[in-house]
Amino acid sequence: MLQLILGGARSGKSRLAEKLATDFQLPVTYIATSQPLDGEMNTRIAQHRARRPAEWALVEEPLALARVLQENATSDRCLLVDCLTLWLTNLLMLDAPDRLVAEREALLDCISALPGEVIFVSNETGLGVVPLGELTRRYVDEAGWLHQALAERCQRVVLSVAGLPLTLKGTAL
Numbered sequence: 001m002l003q004l005i006l007g008g009a010r011s012g013k014s015r016l017a018e019k020l021a022t023d024f025q026l027p028v029t030y031i032a033t034s035q036p037l038d039g040e041m042n043t044r045i046a047q048h049r050a051r052r053p054a055e056w057a058l059v060e061e062p063l064a065l066a067r068v069l070q071e072n073a074t075s076d077r078c079l080l081v082d083c084l085t086l087w088l089t090n091l092l093m094l095d096a097p098d099r100l101v102a103e104r105e106a107l108l109d110c111i112s113a114l115p116g117e118v119i120f121v122s123n124e125t126g127l128g129v130v131p132l133g134e135l136t137r138r139y140v141d142e143a144g145w146l147h148q149a150l151a152e153r154c155q156r157v158v159l160s161v162a163g164l165p166l167t168l169k170g171t172a173l
Contacts (some may be wrong), residue, residue: 001117003170004150006124007160010054011105015081016160017121018052018172021080024117028078029057031068033087048082062090063099066106084150085143093141098143108149118148124159 007013018078021028024110030052036042052058061068065087073079081087091100111118131137151157156170165173 001156002111002114002150002154003117003119003158004147004154004158005119005121005158005160005165006125006147010117011160012163013121013123013160014048015051015163016121016158016165016173017080017082020119021078021099022053022055024074024078026078026117027055027057028053028080029059029072029080030058031065031072031079032124033062033081033083033090035062035086035090044093061096062087063103065103069107069114069118070110071119073114073116075124078117078119079114079119080119082121084120084146085125085139088142088146089139092135092142108153111150112153113142115153120154121148122147 003017005013005015005017005020032045032048034041034045036045057070059072065081069079069081088100091103094100122143124147125140126147131140151169154169158173159166159168159169166171
């Protein structure tokens with residue numbers, strides 16, 4: 001099953017995804033897309049690491065997400081990708097539009113054929129004021145289009161608000 005967990009900053013989306021991954025009672029591979037580029041991000045990464053079970057495998061991949069999913073997906077494993085908006089940011093910061101398009105299309109093309117359980121975590125950024133600046137507007141647009149395409153392909157889509165899950169598509173939690 002493919003699941004998409006959306007939410008704002010500190011909404012509980014990662015904790016929810018981690019709980020769902022644990023509930024499958026399968027080996028879990030955590031796919032981290034963040035890059036420790038500053039002290040604040042280092043702190044966030046450390047908090048996520050401390051919260052995860054020690055037996056979970058970890059793959060750190062900031063760009064080639066489709067490749068990593070295909071290499072790690074098996075019918076007896078759960079993959080947890082955290083987070084898609086950081087992955088998108090990494091691609092946007094390359095300033096290589098063709099690479100962004102190619103990686104997004106590779107992701108969307110491969111996910112329906114992935115065996116096992118796959119949980120995607122992403123920030124819902126389209127609920128606020130339209131940001132100033134071309135790059136931030138492009139980020140919000142790209143995230144919105146990615147979320148729509150993923151939601152279409154996923155069997156369950158959940159919005160996390162204040163630590164509470166609201167099922168938008170599929171079986172309620």
